[in-house]
Amino acid sequence: xxxxxxxxxxGQTALTFVGLGLxxxxxxxxxxxxxxxxxxxxxxPFVLGLLLAALGLGVFLAGWFKREHEAFGPTPxxxxxxxxxxxxxxxxxxxxxxxAPAVVASTFIGALAEPRANWLRVAVVSVALVGFAWLVxxxxxxxxxxxxxx
Amino acid sequence: MDFINxxxxxxxxxxxxxxxxxxxxxxxxxxxxxxxxxxxxxxxxAMLLPLxxxxxxxxxxxxxxxxxxxxxxxxxxxxxxxxxxxENSSVVTAIDGYQMARQGRGGAALATAALASVLAGVIxxxxxxGFSPILAKAALSFKSPEYFSLMIVGxxxxxxxxxxxxxxxxxxVVIGLILGTVGTDLNSGANRFTFGTLNLxxxxxxxxxxxxLFAFAEIMSxxxxxxSAKTDLHKVSRLWPSKxxxxxxxxxxxxxxxxxxxLGILPGGGAALASFSAYSLEKKVARDxxxxxxxxxxxxxxxxxxNNAAAQTSFIPMLTLAIPSNGVMALMMxxxxxxxxxxxxxxxxxxxxxxxxxxxxxxxxNVILVLLxxxxxxxxxxxxSVPYTVLYPAILMFCLIGLYGxxxxxxxxYVAAVFGLVGFMLHRLKCEPAPLLLGFILGPLLExxxxxxxxxxxxxxxxxxxxxxxLALLLLAAVLLLSTMMPxxxxxxxxxxxxx
Numbered sequence: 001x002x003x004x005x006x007x008x009x010x011g012q013t014a015l016t017f018v019g020l021g022l023x024x025x026x027x028x029x030x031x032x033x034x035x036x037x038x039x040x041x042x043x044x045p046f047v048l049g050l051l052l053a054a055l056g057l058g059v060f061l062a063g064w065f066k067r068e069h070e071a072f073g074p075t076p077x078x079x080x081x082x083x084x085x086x087x088x089x090x091x092x093x094x095x096x097x098x099x100a101p102a103v104v105a106s107t108f109i110g111a112l113a114e115p116r117a118n119w120l121r122v123a124v125v126s127v128a129l130v131g132f133a134w135l136v137x138x139x140x141x142x143x144x145x146x147x148x149x150x
Numbered sequence: 151m152d153f154i155n156x157x158x159x160x161x162x163x164x165x166x167x168x169x170x171x172x173x174x175x176x177x178x179x180x181x182x183x184x185x186x187x188x189x190x191x192x193x194x195x196a197m198l199l200p201l202x203x204x205x206x207x208x209x210x211x212x213x214x215x216x217x218x219x220x221x222x223x224x225x226x227x228x229x230x231x232x233x234x235x236x237e238n239s240s241v242v243t244a245i246d247g248y249q250m251a252r253q254g255r256g257g258a259a260l261a262t263a264a265l266a267s268v269l270a271g272v273i274x275x276x277x278x279x280g281f282s283p284i285l286a287k288a289a290l291s292f293k294s295p296e297y298f299s300l301m302i303v304g305x306x307x308x309x310x311x312x313x314x315x316x317x318x319x320x321x322x323v324v325i326g327l328i329l330g331t332v333g334t335d336l337n338s339g340a341n342r343f344t345f346g347t348l349n350l351x352x353x354x355x356x357x358x359x360x361x362x363l364f365a366f367a368e369i370m371s372x373x374x375x376x377x378s379a380k381t382d383l384h385k386v387s388r389l390w391p392s393k394x395x396x397x398x399x400x401x402x403x404x405x406x407x408x409x410x411x412x413l414g415i416l417p418g419g420g421a422a423l424a425s426f427s428a429y430s431l432e433k434k435v436a437r438d439x440x441x442x443x444x445x446x447x448x449x450x451x452x453x454x455x456x457n458n459a460a461a462q463t464s465f466i467p468m469l470t471l472a473i474p475s476n477g478v479m480a481l482m483m484x485x486x487x488x489x490x491x492x493x494x495x496x497x498x499x500x501x502x503x504x505x506x507x508x509x510x511x512x513x514x515x516n517v518i519l520v521l522l523x524x525x526x527x528x529x530x531x532x533x534x535s536v537p538y539t540v541l542y543p544a545i546l547m548f549c550l551i552g553l554y555g556x557x558x559x560x561x562x563x564y565v566a567a568v569f570g571l572v573g574f575m576l577h578r579l580k581c582e583p584a585p586l587l588l589g590f591i592l593g594p595l596l597e598x599x600x601x602x603x604x605x606x607x608x609x610x611x612x613x614x615x616x617x618x619x620x621l622a623l624l625l626l627a628a629v630l631l632l633s634t635m636m637p638x639x640x641x642x643x644x645x646x647x648x649x650x
Contacts, residue, residue, distance in 0.1 A: 009580045017321050024328050031340050037609025041340035044597045045331045048324055055321040062317060079373045080574055087567035090550045091560035107543045113373045125540055129547050141204055143555045
């Protein structure tokens with residue numbers, strides 16, 4: 001059973017639903033829950049949290065009675081980490097250093113997601129993207145974002 | 151007479167030069183992004199949304215609608231040429247369309263898809279114009295209990311048509327509803343789940359959620375495989391379909407249009423359901439069903455007409471009842487709310503010019519689409535063959551700067567990064583993310599109507615079954631849910647999604 005819970009999509013979904021549902025319901029009790037006739041701000045999330053937890057149990061039971069359990073496919077950890085890092089870096093650099101540094105830095109970090117990146121091409125693409133982004137967003141859409149913050 | 155007056159009012163806006171221009175830009179961009187392999191309409195629209203934020207509401211909606219059917223059409227192009235359907239609704243087009251491409255009839259398949267789509271688009275537009283006022287009038291008598299029940303029907307219907315496990319899909323809706331509660335509660339002023347940050351007080355930005363869930367997550371799962379893969383592209387030669395193609399294709403397109411128009415209106419209906427149904431209908435009525443799967447023109451014309459018709463008529467429940475029937479409509483509804491337009495039966499009285507401008511612009515947009523696509527097929531083919539290693543940084547960057555631009559702050563960039571991770575996790579857990587978006591958009595409305603209903607009845611839940619319309623709607627929801635437990639329905643549903 002532990003194997004089912006931890007090692008299959010259905011098992012992990014059940015865990016996620018129950019965990020998240022209970023957390024939301026518990027969090028909702030810190031606001032005024034109220035009664036159905038006079039719903040407080042906590043009422044709706046409280047009910048939804050319990051509902052989600054119940055659905056989690058449903059997923060568990062439905063998966064448990066299925067004979068064959070699906071297995072996970074391979075997880076592209078590298079892509080997940082690099083794309084997320086690329087987005088986070090872009091966020092920081094956009095606010096700190098401006099458009100050009102943000103685009104170049106996040107393109108290079110994003111390119112780490114590829115198994116064998118051609119760095120010359122990445123450099124060309126990143127410079128082209130700076131121009132493209134400037135044309136569309138700054139010139140075209142009037143976004144107030146300096147090329148380089150000084 | 152009203153009908154003609156309304157259309158005239160609409161055309162007076164949609165034929166304005168700047169609106170024709172936005173319609174054109176929308177259709178062009180939508181097609182250009184939509185043809186990129188692996189990007190479905192949801193990711194395409196999410197990515198292009200920020201472009202419309204600075205426009206006035208009418209132009210923004212016209213452009214968004216253009217992006218939508220452009221994306222739809224772009225997806226079919228990719229399905230036909232490289233057998234990579236970006237979304238459910240072009241899965242069936244790929245079956246026969248790709249076979250035609252392999253036989254060197256790719257041009258004819260593309261032209262058939264375009265012509266069938268424009269026929270469907272034009273007829274469906276009249277459907278919207280005729281049907282919306284009736285529906286809106288009926289819905290004017292609705293009070294909060296009816297709205298609550300109507301939303302329940304809409305959510306259940308959408309869930310049943312989602313891919314994969316139904317319990318998981320309901321769970322996704324609930325998670326979406328929960329995410330919708332984040333921010334300041336309008337009734338009490340309480341800050342729910344804001345964790346003390348000012349940024350979350352106005353709630354989560356739906357563009358950030360949809361970009362994360364759809365665009366980022368798609369890049370994550372594609373980059374590892376596609377960076378090295380080469381797409382197998384077939385040459386496009388003669389564009390115009392043969393006489394025989396017309397003879398078999400035209401009736402199929404008409405049947406597809408009618409079927410699609412009706413299925414699009416149903417809550418939970420939409421492009422995917424319509425194209426699957428049209429394909430099986432064509433297979434049934436064909437004199438020689440053995441041709442299907444080997445490049446039958448009906449297998450392209452019917453589903454393409456159906457999915458375009460349904461894509462358009464699914465605007466009806468969204469605009470007049472505020473019930474988005476699928477993920478794309480949820481996005482459109484969210485975009486309307488960004489412009490402070492609240493869909494619902496009042497839209498026809500309060501926002502009449504906008505409503506009719508949108509409807510008539512669909513007519514114009516569909517014509518633009520054909521004029522655009524037939525000569526530009528060569529360009530789309532080039533776009534499809536751009537390597538993924540150049541595409542994904544461009545898509546990513548476009549999203550990131552668009553997110554920054556929403557509020558001139560990086561907060562939404564971080565939110566999208568988190569939802570990218572969530573999207574990938576959902577993909578791994580085999581949970582379909584589209585119902586989540588539906589729940590997120592409908593959440594605040596559902597809560598408000600539930601609150602008002604129960605305030606009215608002093609906490610008595612029987613108010614939902616005492617009122618006849620509300621009762622009928624809830625029964626419909628129950629029937630929908632029960633039907634999923636019938637073995638025959640189950641089998642059909644599995645068959646429909648077996649392709650992907």
